[in-house]
Amino acid sequence: MINKEEIRKKIIITAGEIFSHYGFKKTTMDEIAKALKMGKSSIYYYFQGKEQIFEAVVLNEANILRNELTTSIKSVDSPIEKMRNYVFVRMKAFEKLSNYYNAIFDKNLDHFDFIETIRAKYDREELAILRLILYHGARRKVFNVTNSEYTALAVQTTLKGLEVPLFWKKKEVNIEHRLNAILDVLFNGILKK
Amino acid sequence: MINKEEIRKKIIITAGEIFSHYGFKKTTMDEIAKALKMGKSSIYYYFQGKEQIFEAVVLNEANILRNELTTSIKSVDSPIEKMRNYVFVRMKAFEKLSNYYNAIFDKNLDHFDFIETIRAKYDREELAILRLILYHGARRKVFNVTNSEYTALAVQTTLKGLEVPLFWKKKEVNIEHRLNAILDVLFNGILKK
DNA sequence: AAATCTTCGAATAAATTGGTCGACAATTCG
DNA sequence: CGAATTGTCGACCAATTTATTCGAAGATTT
Numbered sequence: 001m002i003n004k005e006e007i008r009k010k011i012i013i014t015a016g017e018i019f020s021h022y023g024f025k026k027t028t029m030d031e032i033a034k035a036l037k038m039g040k041s042s043i044y045y046y047f048q049g050k051e052q053i054f055e056a057v058v059l060n061e062a063n064i065l066r067n068e069l070t071t072s073i074k075s076v077d078s079p080i081e082k083m084r085n086y087v088f089v090r091m092k093a094f095e096k097l098s099n100y101y102n103a104i105f106d107k108n109l110d111h112f113d114f115i116e117t118i119r120a121k122y123d124r125e126e127l128a129i130l131r132l133i134l135y136h137g138a139r140r141k142v143f144n145v146t147n148s149e150y151t152a153l154a155v156q157t158t159l160k161g162l163e164v165p166l167f168w169k170k171k172e173v174n175i176e177h178r179l180n181a182i183l184d185v186l187f188n189g190i191l192k193k
Numbered sequence: 194m195i196n197k198e199e200i201r202k203k204i205i206i207t208a209g210e211i212f213s214h215y216g217f218k219k220t221t222m223d224e225i226a227k228a229l230k231m232g233k234s235s236i237y238y239y240f241q242g243k244e245q246i247f248e249a250v251v252l253n254e255a256n257i258l259r260n261e262l263t264t265s266i267k268s269v270d271s272p273i274e275k276m277r278n279y280v281f282v283r284m285k286a287f288e289k290l291s292n293y294y295n296a297i298f299d300k301n302l303d304h305f306d307f308i309e310t311i312r313a314k315y316d317r318e319e320l321a322i323l324r325l326i327l328y329h330g331a332r333r334k335v336f337n338v339t340n341s342e343y344t345a346l347a348v349q350t351t352l353k354g355l356e357v358p359l360f361w362k363k364k365e366v367n368i369e370h371r372l373n374a375i376l377d378v379l380f381n382g383i384l385k386k
Numbered sequence: 387a388a389a390t391c392t393t394c395g396a397a398t399a400a401a402t403t404g405g406t407c408g409a410c411a412a413t414t415c416g
Numbered sequence: 417c418g419a420a421t422t423g424t425c426g427a428c429c430a431a432t433t434t435a436t437t438c439g440a441a442g443a444t445t446t
Contacts (some may be wrong), residue, residue: 197422199424202425229424230423231424232425232426233425233426234424234425234426234427235423235424235425238422238423238424
């Protein structure tokens with residue numbers, strides 16, 4: 001029991017890289033095992049199955065995003081307008097990725113419906129897209145989008161669901177609550193706590 | 194018989210995009226068909242099989258690369274040193290991608306051995322890598338690598354096989370011959386004419 | 387040296403996949 | 417028109433792939 005948790009972490013990282021490239025379905029246990037230089041069966045000592053690994057990966061990624069949001073928001077103690085701008089960027093990224101989703105699956109959803117759809121279907125393929133979103137969103141700074149890429153309307157739509165929990169609340173609501181409000185909008189129903 | 198060749202082209206393009214992301218093995222006919230909004234069986238009206246599509250894709254990509262090389266080399270009618278530099282960049286890209294290959298398959302080949310290996314094995318997985326190389330090489334300008342990414346030694350090695358056909362020949366050898374010499378080194382044995 | 391933790395090869399049941407075939411729709415041609 | 421040709425596709429299949437299991441055997445700890 002020297003490093004069981006270490007190895008679990010390693011599996012999460014390695015599998016995460018493969019998942020993020022190939023998606024859930026196209027990623028095989030053989031592949032993960034090979035990347036880990038580990039017998040395939042051994043993985044089952046650390047995780048119940050492929051789905052559990054994937055879940056751990058998504059959860060891990062969500063936590064990273066959560067932390068980044070936390071520290072980042074905390075570092076902005078300036079007027080609320082700044083924070084609003086900050087969230088703009090985040091939400092724009094989400095919108096971009098929902099467009100990506102729409103293109104792939106030939107849908108036409110704004111990104112809130114999009115998230116809702118994923119939650120409802122809970123389909124593996126689409127979870128893979130979610131994984132992609134989280135990965136790109138948290139790690140690869142897809143965030144940095146120029147304003148010209150988005151119309152004013154798109155930005156409005158973007159804020160539609162977010163303004164309520166974030167900006168309509170009283171000022172004395174502390175930063176943690178605001179953060180949770182954002183995260184609730186972003187992840188509500190998708191990720192287990 | 195309005196547009197049979199058109200559709201073939203479309204299949205090549207679409208399949209190419211999928212192949213370049215997922216590789217040969219992970220790309221399914223269903224997927225290609227779906228991307229084309231076409232019945233899977235219909236594809237077999239245009240191509241004998243998956244392998245033939247892949248071949249057409251690689252060939253198509255190679256032709257693009259070939260053309261780009263042709264026009265690009267032709268446009269440089271300046272001293273030979275310039276052309277040498279030009280080829281540097283190309284070959285560095287190849288080296289980069291063979292490193293990529295080494296990392297994936299846990300090998301340790303320079304990029305000439307690497308190309309030779311692919312030719313020898315003619316394995317589908319590895320052909321997919323080749324596809325990736327051609328795609329990135331020709332279309333996505335992976336070419337633009339900074340000098341710092343490569344040691345002087347690497348550059349030397351890079352030129353190892355190329356100098357002979359390209360620079361040791363007499364000056365009066367025309368541009369077409371030089372181009373073919375490069376292409377022979379790059380693709381010798383891999384691609385059918 | 388017993389008990390527990392960890393690894394893995396072999397086996398398997400279920401799912402996926404490339405490809406086929408015949409029916410049928412669309413187009414061309416006489 | 418109508419028949420020949422061209423093009424599309426759903427249903428099906430054999431072969432392969434894949435996630436998962438299991439028991440045996442290495443390690444490590446007690």
